[in-house]
Amino acid sequence: MAEVKETLLTAEGLKKLEEELAHYKSVRRIEVAQRIKTAIEYGDISENSEYDDAKNEQAFIEGHIIELENKINTAKIIDEKTRKNVVSVGSKVKLLDEEFNEELEYVIVGSSEADPFNNRISNESPVGSAILGKKKGATVEVNTPDGVATFKILAIS
Numbered sequence: 001m002a003e004v005k006e007t008l009l010t011a012e013g014l015k016k017l018e019e020e021l022a023h024y025k026s027v028r029r030i031e032v033a034q035r036i037k038t039a040i041e042y043g044d045i046s047e048n049s050e051y052d053d054a055k056n057e058q059a060f061i062e063g064h065i066i067e068l069e070n071k072i073n074t075a076k077i078i079d080e081k082t083r084k085n086v087v088s089v090g091s092k093v094k095l096l097d098e099e100f101n102e103e104l105e106y107v108i109v110g111s112s113e114a115d116p117f118n119n120r121i122s123n124e125s126p127v128g129s130a131i132l133g134k135k136k137g138a139t140v141e142v143n144t145p146d147g148v149a150t151f152k153i154l155a156i157s
Helices: 009-040 051-074 126-131
Strands: 007-009 075-079 093-095 102-109 120-122 139-144 147-157
Touching: 007 009, 007 051, 009 051, 009 075, 009 120, 009 147, 093 126, 102 126, 126 139, 126 147
Parallel strands: 007 075, 102 120
Antiparallel strands: 093 102, 093 147, 139 147
16 A cells, blocks of 8 residues: 655645535536536436536546545644744745845645645645755755856744
């Protein structure tokens, strides 16, 4: 049996997954069932594209429900109040990009909560994994598609 990979989540991230799961089970499932019922009413389903589309959407929804349930069932809540002296999952980190002399701020989260456009980077990302376990003042080098980037950790909270 394969080892179950835990899903690292903040309490907020778990709540969002639970809300999404409830929405898929109570709203999306019913919507697609109604689409299938309506498509069947059109008659012959062998060449009915509406029926095929609805069945494909139903398969996607059911797969997504299973994926959400797995994430919730394997969730490990990150204690965001511990270990403020080193970067860990749940830390808010202020970095200095030394090449561009630009300050960046990220929250380190588990991969299922990563959202780089909202400054939430995964602990498995190049920057996230490079700064994990490091202290304020440390400088790290990160391999990026554009070459090596150097970051200095300015603050951890």
